[in-house]
Amino acid sequence: MIRIGIPCRTIDGRYVVNRDYVQALAKAGADSVLILPTSDLSAILPTLQGILIPGGGDVDPTHYEEANTMSDYLDSETDRLDLAVIHAALDLKLPLFGICRGLQIINVALGGSLIQDIPSAIQTTLDHQVSVKSHLAMKGHGIHVVSGSRLANLLPESIEVNSYHHQAIKKLADGLSVSAKADDGIIEAVEGTRILAVQWHPERMTSDPLFQGLFDDFVKRCL
Numbered sequence: 660m661i662r663i664g665i666p667c668r669t670i671d672g673r674y675v676v677n678r679d680y681v682q683a684l685a686k687a688g689a690d691s692v693l694i695l696p697t698s699d700l701s702a703i704l705p706t707l708q709g710i711l712i713p714g715g716g717d718v719d720p721t722h723y724e725e726a727n728t729m730s731d732y733l734d735s736e737t738d739r740l741d742l743a744v745i746h747a748a749l750d751l752k753l754p755l756f757g758i759c760r761g762l763q764i765i766n767v768a769l770g771g772s773l774i775q776d777i778p779s780a781i782q783t784t785l786d787h788q789v790s791v792k793s794h795l796a797m798k799g800h801g802i803h804v805v806s807g808s809r810l811a812n813l814l815p816e817s818i819e820v821n822s823y824h825h826q827a828i829k830k831l832a833d834g835l836s837v838s839a840k841a842d843d844g845i846i847e848a849v850e851g852t853r854i855l856a857v858q859w860h861p862e863r864m865t866s867d868p869l870f871q872g873l874f875d876d877f878v879k880r881c882l
């Protein structure tokens with residue numbers, strides 16, 4: 660069975676993984692393996708076929724050489740874990756699927772930077788935290804998928820996604836290309852060799868086969 664590693668998050672003193680990721684991967688035919696800050700990566704990673712970097716708090720801006728102006732819920736242990744897992748996965752040529760913070764920290768790991776707070780940084784009529792406020796995981800804002808991208812094989816040119824983020828990619832890392840944008844220019848998906856990452860939360864939209872399809876495609880790429 661395909662085994663996908665997921666670095667944990669820390670909430671209220673507990674190491675956790677959100678059930679939605681585990682269930683979406685299970686529906687795609689893969690088992691999930693929780694990776695802890697104490698885990699021996701050199702022992703675990705070679706037993707895995709892919710890595711999913713999930714959502715979470717903001718990345719400490721020191722990792723992209725900026726002062727903290729608007730970043731929140733920083734956790735140095737989680738940053739260290741995610742960065743170590745991403746670099747180890749790249750070394751081992753394991754496919755990476757990044758979601759929300761996962762997209763952001765993959766971009767940082769590869770040398771990119773982040774907009775620390777979208778509403779303070781750009782003029783936009785879109786609310787990228789609309790799903791946080793509405794609690795409607797199937798509603799958010801439209802995106803445009805770049806034609807010719809790998810994502811374009813999975814999603815139509817124009818589709819609505821949820822939106823739970825206040826940060827986004829500023830400088831795109833070398834090795835990544837944009838696969839989708841919102842109307843205001845915010846990058847909503849990127850891809851690279853063995854990498855696909857999305858800014859929204861498809862694991863909360865798996866009742867739509869198109870969004871479950873992102874997990875199915877990822878697991879297929881891990882075979």
Ligand code: MN
Pocket residue numbers: 787800821822823824841845847858
């Ligand atoms: Mn958004």
